[in-house]
Amino acid sequence: MDTKKIAYLLLNEAGIGIVLFALCLLFSLFVPAFASMNNISNIFTQISINTVIAVGMTFVILLGGIDLSVGSVLALCTILAGLTITKESLPLSAAIVLSVIVSMAAGMACGLFNGWVSERWKIHPFVVTLGMLNIARGAVLQVSNSRTIYSFPKEFNAVGTVSYFGIPLIFVVAVLLVLFGHFILKKTVFGRMIYAIGNNEEAVRLSGHNVKFYKVAAFVICGATVGLAAILYMLRLNIASPILGNGFELSAIAAVVIGGTSMSGGKGSLIGTLLGAAIIGVLNNGLLLVGMGDFARQMVTGIIIVAAVVLDTYRAKVSRMLI
């Protein structure tokens, strides 16, 4: 392998990883506690939910779409799952399994609505998912009567704190999902079609493929990941709440974009998304440990989001020069 190729690979695949590594190095120099196993384990827990949602979001954004409804749908999923799991007429194991199914199904149904409506009437997903954001939020407040559900079975709550050698179970789930999604995107016909449509929808349509199917499927996948994220949320905080998830769509989009996925579709990867979510999590954690105030922290996070994407445009230029 010549140096050009190595440089190309580094820039293309590891660019965002280098930023993450630099941030971690910087924080551990300033605050020794940052690099402690406990703190790293905390960061893993804190980024898991955003990572899972961002996986689904990546599918949607790869097709040039967007899903603004994930936060509200997440709340809806937790409440529906919460109502199921606290039903005393059900035996414990059945209640837990059923709540997972209910949560995933609710998420997928919302995703199906988003995808089908925007395809059937050719409406930009921005508008349809903005509608769904309100529909789901209204529905969850209605269903829950704006009350939080908190009396989950002890056995369920216990799973939330399980960790293997300091790596929390919910993070393991998030990483497995990333790897599974990565396999689908890179190694299956379905995944390659998503990239193809993102790059040139018209060409794919003219070659006789059903573009609509893939576009709707991406939203259903996004809904399914939100349903899974809802279960992880319940495991982590042991509550289901109708008001949670405000602004989660923005964190997920930020993770996807920082991870190098193009907002116009066709370019990006789930590994990048995982790293993007990690950068947001590390910033949140590290800046607090350094002792930075609330307002400054919010500004710095914003600056880094923009800087990461600006850097990305240079990265693309440099790697094009190298080829």
Place this chain on the structure above:
Amino acid sequence: MKKLLAVVITVGLLMSLCGIALAADKPVVGLVMKSLSNEHFKKMEEGVRKWADADGTFELVPVGMNSETDIDTQISAIENFIARKIDVMVLAPADSAGIAPFVKKAIDAGIVVVNFDNKLETAALTANGLPEDFLYVGPNDEKGAYMVAKYMGEKLGKGAKVILLEGSPGADNARQRQEGFLRAVKECELEVLADQTAHWEIEEANTVMTNLLTRFPGVQGVITAADGMALGAVRAVEAAGLGGKVLISGYDNQDQAKAMIRDGKIVCTIDQFGAENAIEAIKIGFRIKNGEKFSGWTETPGKVITIDDLN
């Protein structure tokens, strides 16, 4: 044909609207709250509705907002009430300065306005030609926060290390609670390790608290400005293996807080009796309508809730 149908339907709708207005011979009370997604206001609505149904002498029109700071919807609600010429409006302003001009409009339109739950800012009142001592019926958040923090301070003892989790910066009740916390903290000579916002959110409180525990493992107490944030802090403390070793307080006495006090996970919270507050405001509104004069701050009570109150 379609046009005709549309005209018929429109006329029908208008007539039924008039019908509603004509049928309302009872006095009408508008209850303007903040977000009904907040358990505090949801419970308030239910409490007041129940009381109004039992009372039966007036028609109650409750309105809630989409979010805590949804000032636009609140202004439209007030304008609708002015157009409808209701008799009494009790109002929990989403923005204690921005709503003042619309309070003035409502009063000029002959509506009795009672400010409750969240006090209108004095400077905004005078700037809009309203009296400086405009009536406010409601709890004293500064005092409530002081009571909670004072209770925590006595439990923890002098010199104890505490973390404060605040509401959204910019919200008046968040600021008042922070002031109350800090007054008690000073008086009890507690050491404040961090005074941080978690924007009223459970998830954010959990993340902030988890990270703060890494920075300050020796923390002894956590004083929060909302029950939800207390819940987030409880999970963080438990996950760090410090369950029971860190004393945590909430605010607002929601159902989840009661459950956590029973389980010994939080020490105390405070009840400011939202529904009773609103009912008091409506009663005073009718007394003003009958010619009585009120001004200044009619303070409604707050009570620190501990395990002793729940048994």
